Amino acid sequence: MxxxxxxxxxxxxxxxxxxxxxxxxxxxxxxxxxxxxxxxxxxxxxxxxxxxxxxxxxxxxxxxxxxxxxxxxxxxxxxxxxxxxxxxxxxxxLLQMVWQRDSVPSPALEYLNLDERDVPEMLALTATTQPGPFGPRTIELGDYLGIRKEGKLAAMAGERMKIDGYTEVSAVCVDPAFRGQGLAAGLMKRLIEAICARGETPFLHVLASNPGALAIYRAMGFVERRELxxxxxxxxxx
Known part of the structure; x- marks a missing residue:
């Protein structure tokens, strides 16, 4: 601009x-x-x-x-x-949560770095799973990781808003056919590891009406900071 x-x-x-x-x-x-x-x-x-x-x-x-x-x-x-x-x-x-652990274990996970060629599949996956707003250029905001299974994009997660010292983890979603395999958590851990390696703190936003996601994020080390x-x-x- x-x-x-x-x-x-x-x-x-x-x-x-x-x-x-x-x-x-x-x-x-x-x-x-x-x-x-x-x-x-x-x-x-x-x-x-x-x-x-x-x-x-x-x-x-x-x-x-x-x-x-x-x-x-x-x-x-x-x-x-x-x-x-x-x-x-x-x-x-909306609950804003900040990651508050000293270290994160690196998962044994095969993932790929997503790019503009993957955008159509990313849009389709987010349309199905509704993790939050995701547009044709959202991928430009940061690194996005994905997992392919059976020839399709099964899971993804990435970085969205960034300010000094903090990077948001966002667009965490899994195709319903591949849930229960720890794919989302694995991708999040990879992102947390990379964000922390840059000397930044991961944070995220989650709807207060989504207790399942809240429980997962708390177990991973995210703590509620405040309500928005x-x-x-x-x-x-x-």
Missing amino acids: PEMEVTSKAGGAHALDDVIWNALTGKQHGFAVGSERALRFMSPVAPFTAMVDTSPASFDALRELIDEHGPVALATVQAVEPDASFSIVRQAS HLMVLERAPR
Whole structure:
């Protein structure tokens, strides 16, 4: 995106409290579109958005982003109330979890590094399993690993948002035909190992309504850091 003046957020809040804004104004600014008041990832990459504050001017900027680039996903520490010009497509409680172990065992796992040639299969797998937003260019955000079985992509996991010192583990999914074999956990361990080797801390987001995934992540060493309010917004009919 072109260089522009982006307002910094004041205060001593943890960088992960506003991870979307910090990613879009930091390491992943090249994927950002918007203004100094509201930013989002390019729509083929991800729907995530953030505002510099909750003023009417920032909501005006967010509305313009939606008009130009489509629906957005907003994750905030405090619940926000958009005005009637927005339609709320979905609301949910999102738990942010941070990995807190000293070491991770390297699994004996045959995996491959996925690239743009694998995107059609990755899109098909995420459409089936619904691990969260995944677009045709999401793969550009980081490393993605996969496992093939019986000639098809059976499992995948990768890196999404990145800020100084932290990398998000995302798009963790397994084809229903291959579940129960430890494939997702194995891929996650590989990613955790690589992230930690760079001196960074892995983190992830999971819906509070998904106790099965929560239990798996806790067993792997992820600890809940805080709850976020997830809201998917689009323009209200005019």
